Amino acid sequence: MNTLIAITGLGIFCLLFEILNLRKAIIPITILGLIGVLALNYCEFGTEQSYYNNMIAVSKFSTAFSSLFIVLTIFLVALSHNFYQNHPTKISDFVAIKVFLLAGAVAMVSFGNLAMFFLGIEILSIALYVLAASDRLNIKSNEAGMKYFLMGSFASGIILFGICLIYGAMGSFDISEIHESALSAELPIWFPIGMILMVVGMLFKVAAVPFHFWAPDVYEGSPALTTALMSTLAKVVAIATLFKLIASMNFISSLENQDLLHTFEVIVVIISIASMSVGNIMALRQVNVKRMLAFSGISHAGFMLMTLLTVSASAGVLLYYTAAYALAGIAAFSVILYVCRDQDNEDITNFHGLGKTNPLLAAVLTASLLSMAGIPIFSGFFAKLFLFNQTIQAGYIGLVIVAVINSIISVGYYFKLIIAMYSKEPNQERTGRPFLIYATAVVSIVLNIALGLFPSLVLDLLK
Amino acid sequence: MNVSTILIILLIGAFATYFSGDKLASKVALLFSLAALGCSIVLLNNYNAGENISVINSWINQPKISFALNGDGLGLAMVLLTAALTPIIIFSSFGNEYKNAKGFYALILFMAFAMVGTFLAADGLLYYIFWELALIPIYFIALIWGNGDAEERRKAVVKFFIYTLAGSLFMLTAFIYLYQKAGSFLIEDLYKVNLSACEQFWIFLAFFLAYAIKIPIIPFHTWQANVYQKAPTVGTMLLSGIMLKMGLYSVLRWQLPIAPLAAKEYMTIFIALGIAGVIYGSIVALRQKDLKKLLAYSSLAHVGLIAAGSYTLTLDGLRGSVMQMIAHGFVVVGLFFAAEVIFRRYETREIGEMGGIRTQSPKFTSMFLILVLASVALPSTFNFVGEFTVLYSLSQINIWFAILGGTTIILGAYYMLRMFQHVMLGETNSKTFADVTLNEGVSFAVIIAVLLFFGFYPKPITDLITPSLETILQVINKN
């Protein structure tokens, strides 16, 4: 709870700093503040509490994920220094928006009441609409914003309808109450329908097939930093929330009562297979790196959805996977930000010869791509490993084999980028060594590898 | 002192090399590889003295993965092969100038590190990790320092990477499945687990895919020739000299003992595949225009025989194939180095553009000839010992296997001598060919010495590997 308040306060401070002409200080202070919040959040870890008659329910799950979100936000804020150099007047707004977005995210994973959940998701989404369209004069950005807005609000409409049906079935928005009554024998069909509607809404947010179409376009159109945010923070938040929704409302067992469980599992399996395959295959022919990563994000969503098959056991796995994925993503995007600083597009050609001009960044990008591809010693590999392990344990060997085939395909496009960096001649001068970008890149990749070497650190948090 | 020391030395070596800068890199790399060699020899002594040099620490508790290295005779033999070849390979590269040498040599050492790990790992997942790690450096070595048209090279290398990765991912799936059964990745637990025939079949197949691509066994060999041709010779040596052996070794260490029923059931099929590889490889090698490609196909033929030997599931078969692995490791490195030596002088790998070298450089000719003869398994070379043992074991299964596999001594002689004739003999080529330098000579001499010594006295190696092979056989025949 304190975390949430602190974050909101921090957001307001950012706005104040602008008024007080402390523009220079905004980013460092925000970072420090966020680190403070992280500490605060850490203190809350392990306490099972609920605030405001259970509007907010703090649990291990919520705190663990919140800290991941905070870390990601720190990186994103750090990156925004260079990103917004050209229009300093807006910097406070953008930082503030990011912080508020974080508040929404935290609210989403720690909701104890569907109202809170709805508010959280809306805070996040609206912030994202703004960020997506934030490059006012760039038609691409406008289009991205518009698309995201239209589909997003459509999706939130669906979610709202779902909430409504659940309310109708349960007569309450409170998670714990729903949790109890979910098991009662005679439930109106609205409940599962409502759940499904909410799930679909969330699937849209995580960009799972067939609700994924917005992702590539929006990712491509939005400013690079926003794309980074979407593909790391937003995606992680969404999947975490989806997981919590299903876990906390005792959905699975209630489905079991009305023997719909199998149906649900079939749906999940189909969607996750579809997401993986579509994501990976579509990524093969992309030339725009952001777009490519969008599709790779879709496929990763497919992987993460596998956890929904073993909700009871796989919270830790999900946390690990999201952490691995997001950290790799941050590292990759920080390099992209550097390379495409003053490019009008993010095509692969911009990366030619990066291995010669900036070996360090090239190495970081390579590492992050390898991690996403699931090559050992990077945490991405262990994430996949644990995920597969879980899933096979639950008896979905076929699903795992599809996943394996998909990770083979994925290597195809990840390596396109690596080859471009190492075996092509540099086609441009790359000057300047912006400290924050380098720092972010290195730190995030180091974290990623550290996770790889000591997976238990994260994996056992939620035990 | 235990086996992990070698790994540490090599890893540190890799970093030290990278930070020692382009000037010193090669020297430093050589130094560390020699250190690793020394270390492995010391370990060998300790092992023979009956000291326990294995390591086992828990690493990840859920799922239970442990950092377990098992220094037994078989593992040590392969480690020795790696540790002995790495310095030779590094030393043999002294004649060339590489841009960004520090990265190059660091990668070599890192690869050696990963391969040693693969040979030692006693935990399924650890093994898999090393197995995959070994792939990264060779990918970059071939991609960045390779030769030939860049676009084709990219295609070849990426194909190689994805292809091998594809195979090994199925192996990973098999491992996870086994983990569900055994509750641990430790090799002894995996040995213990009881699987139904059907399960064994699928697991065997998953492993086979990984190994058949890596070794390679036909028809999974299509990456080989191109990559061998495109990669820098050092990379080719690493690939053919050591990396192939990873696959063959894994067959012995993992595939056969874990899925013995399937192994027994389908033995003949896989032996047949191996022998088909022998014949096919030899015949394709006949008409190759590119020297490195020819050698690639010849090694395809040889590993086919080795694989056939290991699938016989007899002590002779396993022992023969291990000896053949080591022998082939040395001889193939030597041959590729010879190709490199020619390339340094003639700037070509086209056999058609060579010839008449013998008149100009007798020393090189004799060394090359000895290697050629070793590769066609002339008695008194180590290769003969291995090949004889393997063929004998095959003849015990079915005399026809021995006869068909034996065609290698005819076809092998045919294409190798044909190659030798067109490369070395004939009228003096207009281009001048300086005889081998001291460095080159040393590398050759070492390899030849090893081959001849063990050709007459293979006992040390036999004694080293036999016990562990026997234990493996016990596991295979437990039910």
Added chain:
Amino acid sequence: MDTNLALILVLTPLLGFLVNVFFGKSLGKTVSGAIGTIAVAISFVVSLLLFNQITSTGKGIQVTLFDWIQISNLKINLGFLLDQLSVLWLLFVTGIGSLIHLYSISYMHDDENMHKFFAYLNLFVFFMITLVIGSNLLVLFIGWEGVGLCSYLLIGFWHKNQDYNDAAKKAFIMNRIGDLGLLIGMFIIGSMFSTLDYATLKTAIAGATNLNLPLLSLAALCLFIGACGKSAQIPLYTWLPDAMAGPTPVSALIHAATMVTAGIFMVTRLNFVFDLATDVQTVIAVIGAITSLVAATIGLVQNDIKKVLAYSTVSQLGLMFLALGFGAYEVAVFHVITHAFFKACLFLGSGSVIHGLHGEQDMRNMGGLRKAMPITFWTMLISSLAISGVPFFSGFFSKDEILLTAFHHSIPLYVVGSVASIMTAFYMFRLMFLTFFKEFRGTEEQKHHLHESGSLITIPLIILAILATFGGLISLPGSSWLNGYLAPLFTKVAGEEHHLGATEYTLMGVAVLGGLLGILIAYVKYFKQDNVPESDENITGLSRLLYDKYYVDEIYDAVFVKPINVLSKFFRDHVETVLSAAVFGLGKIASEIAFQGKKLQTGSIGLYLFVFVLGLCAIVSYIFLAQ
């Protein structure tokens, strides 16, 4: 003591080889030649000592050095067996070896790589000795392949000429085919008796109850295939005539006297195996007879002096196998020895002729050399008489023995053998007349330089001629020292002593007459009517067929070599591409799908939302259906 002797015996040639390889060039030609010769000479002396010992004690010496290859059910050690047979072989291998080394010092003196030549010769002797004294089949195999290697090196000694290299390669590969047979034979024997050691094997077989005879015969057959390769029998004989590409001393040493007799040695060594495989013995006899006849017919019309000798060698070897086929091992051995003497002499003589004519080998451009080089003439004449089986020369006795044995077992083969030997007499004297009589047919310039070769060449000739004359004494009909000497080797009673009855004498007479007839025809054809063989283009009819060696090479080329190469091309150009296309194909498919998929992503919000709703409806309706 014995061990040291054996080691000295083996290692001195090896030492000579090493010295010549590493220091030969700096030592200078004569020295390196001398070293080579001395090295072999030492081995010869040692062999004499051993021979002395064996004859006195009468039992063989077994020397075991160390374990070599361990295979679960058979242990193979690196060891030597010095018994009557091996020592006998050693004697003429090292003896003739040293003579030929001596000869080579002068013969090869103009060659820049003389030290290499001697190195290879020494290496050959080393491997030959290993082959002979190995105590088990695998050690024999070391030598077996080793001599093959040396013959490869020496045939291709003038390596600038690719034809010579082809010949060398051909020799090596054809030998390899035989070697595969030998290997398989070893495998079978190893798995049957779980030993490859001669002594143990002999006892094992002797003691074996209910032997699997068919399998054993198969083994014997495989071993014989090996012998065919080495000893140039049908179908693997074609390499030997080509092998004449090498310097003449090589032809004398390797391709006449020693290496090619390895097959006979091996069969004799394993007589206890072959005795049991009677049907294989028949095969051996038949093949031997046919080979001797075929080779002889080809020899009739060859014009290259060395080719004639080569085919005569093949045919003589055939005769030896004929004897082996009848289990008359000692007879074969006897002929091996005498043949070694006179054939070596003939080759060296031809060598001296070629040397005198500066490399001219075509007999059509020779003639009348009698006066120019008398010693060569006389020595060669003696040897020719010996090989033609003229009484009281060594060849007479050995060949007669073989024919007798043949007569006793099978008349047809006897006839074949006799015809072959008549032909031998004919072409040998055809050679003599064409080379040494009448007028010189070469160029003026050659005529000008005609001269007798130096003493280093003539001395070996003379010695060999003497041996060719009196070699027969070691096994006189009736009272054969050789048979007694070799008796311990053989299980059954050493070749039934032909008590010299009427038949024997008649047969002898027939043989002698046959020989003389051959000589007579030659005399009439090439001395009286002094016609010279046609030049290549206008040879016709049967003689064309013979002159082109029955087109066997062409047939082999068409049946084996070409198809393999075609296959190789096919694999390289098609199968490989198809396979790799199959792999790339998967990737191609994926990226093709991607390409189509990109079209789906039209960028229209309407479509996106439509799919969204579609998905939603699908899921919801699925839930309802499931209810």
Added chain:
Amino acid sequence: MGNILNQIGIENYIFLSVVLFCIGIFGVLYRRNAIIVFMSIEIMLNAVNLLFVAFSTYHQDAQGQVFVFFSMAVAAAEVAVGLAILVSIFRNIGSISIDNLKNLKG
């Protein structure tokens, strides 16, 4: 109030709002003018609001109605942002038809 529900029955309310909701959806799907699309989305949201109210009466519990305020507020905020984006689009391409937004694709 409850009696009304008894007379009419909650199902009908549900059907009504579902119908409204679907109208909204179809509006979103078939109209090309961004403003009208917004309005359709509003219809969707309001359909849900209606249902909330109905349910809250059905359950005799105020939470539902409170929730309606939340959703209204949120909807307002959303539309505000949406319109802002729309304005900038109009500035750039002088049209508010969503058919012109097809530059990002493939």
